[in-house]
Amino acid sequence: MSFALDEVGLTHSNGFASLSGITLSAAQGESIALIGPSGAGKTSLLNTLGTGHLPTAGRMTVLGQPVTASISASALKALRSRIGTVYQATPVPLRQRVVTAVLAGRLGRWPLWKALASLAYPQDIPGAREALARVQLQDKLFARCDQLSGGQLQRVGIARVLYQQAELILADEPVSALDPALSLSTVQLLVQEAAARQATLVASLHAVDLALSCFARIVGIRAGRILFDLPAAQVSEAQLQALYAGTQDRTLPPGRTPAAEPLAAMVMACR
Numbered sequence: 001m002s003f004a005l006d007e008v009g010l011t012h013s014n015g016f017a018s019l020s021g022i023t024l025s026a027a028q029g030e031s032i033a034l035i036g037p038s039g040a041g042k043t044s045l046l047n048t049l050g051t052g053h054l055p056t057a058g059r060m061t062v063l064g065q066p067v068t069a070s071i072s073a074s075a076l077k078a079l080r081s082r083i084g085t086v087y088q089a090t091p092v093p094l095r096q097r098v099v100t101a102v103l104a105g106r107l108g109r110w111p112l113w114k115a116l117a118s119l120a121y122p123q124d125i126p127g128a129r130e131a132l133a134r135v136q137l138q139d140k141l142f143a144r145c146d147q148l149s150g151g152q153l154q155r156v157g158i159a160r161v162l163y164q165q166a167e168l169i170l171a172d173e174p175v176s177a178l179d180p181a182l183s184l185s186t187v188q189l190l191v192q193e194a195a196a197r198q199a200t201l202v203a204s205l206h207a208v209d210l211a212l213s214c215f216a217r218i219v220g221i222r223a224g225r226i227l228f229d230l231p232a233a234q235v236s237e238a239q240l241q242a243l244y245a246g247t248q249d250r251t252l253p254p255g256r257t258p259a260a261e262p263l264a265a266m267v268m269a270c271r
């Protein structure tokens with residue numbers, strides 16, 4: 001089992017509950033797409049799985065480690081080093097070199113001396129170059145992060161997680177800054193990476209067609225609750241309409257045939 005959440009809730013200090021009664025588990029090696037309208041709780045769920053937020057209700061175990069309010073700092077640090085997160089906006093010091101940003105993926109697993117040395121002089125340049133090549137950015141190895149576009153920076157974040165070789169990959173809108181063709185190849189890369197290493201992948205996506213085409217399992221979230229948890233082939237149009245009812249957040253509007261959408265036509269290749 002990669003993770004198991006049992007009736008997990010997340011209530012913030014202002015009293016707002018962004019997650020309620022979340023019961024969800026995944027076997028090691030599963031790939032899951034999270035879909036749902038803006039504000040549904042996708043980021044909250046990913047942050048909770050990544051232990052950025054600790055559940056305020058229910059029980060959660062991640063990679064065999066029970067995550068409770070009393071978890072020790074050392075257990076939390078060890079667990080986090082096994083989890084890789086791709087963010088919508090990659091958190092890097094802007095003056096940092098790309099090579100250093102990628103190598104940061106393993107800082108949590110390196111001994112302190114090596115981590116500090118890597119900040120001063122990159123410790124594994126071939127490893128960083130190889131990870132960057134997988135997102136077509138090897139030519140940016142020594143560029144500064146503030147010289148990259150938003151889409152390039154997002155791909156640096158993906159290269160960092162590839163380099164980390166995490167057991168659990170959490171991706172929060174990992175292709176939000178990429179064009180349709182690059183979105184497809186990047187989602188494919190994440191899915192293939194997870195499958196090749198038997199890592200678990202949970203990715204939130206606004207592009208419903210991309211989620212349905214590239215992921216075997218789809219979890220629909222609305223108002224902090226799971227509306228459905230189904231194999232992609234079993235997600236119906238009616239369920240999607242209920243998930244996005246009253247919102248403008250669905251990237252493929254209902255009524256438009258998928259084949260008429262350039263992205264949808266391309267994602268047919270995902271399967």
Ligand SMILES: Nc1ncnc2c1ncn2[C@@H]1O[C@H](COP(=O)(O)OP(=O)(O)OP(=O)(O)O)[C@@H](O)[C@H]1O
Pocket residue numbers: 012013014016017018036037038039040041042043044045
């Ligand atoms: N720290 C916080 N304090 C209070 N409320 C929060 C906090 N973080 C998130 N929320 C609220 O929780 C709800 C879910 O937010 P979340 O970011 O998880 O949604 P989302 O599905 O990822 O949305 P989007 O697709 O727009 O990124 C929102 O209503 C948000 O305002």
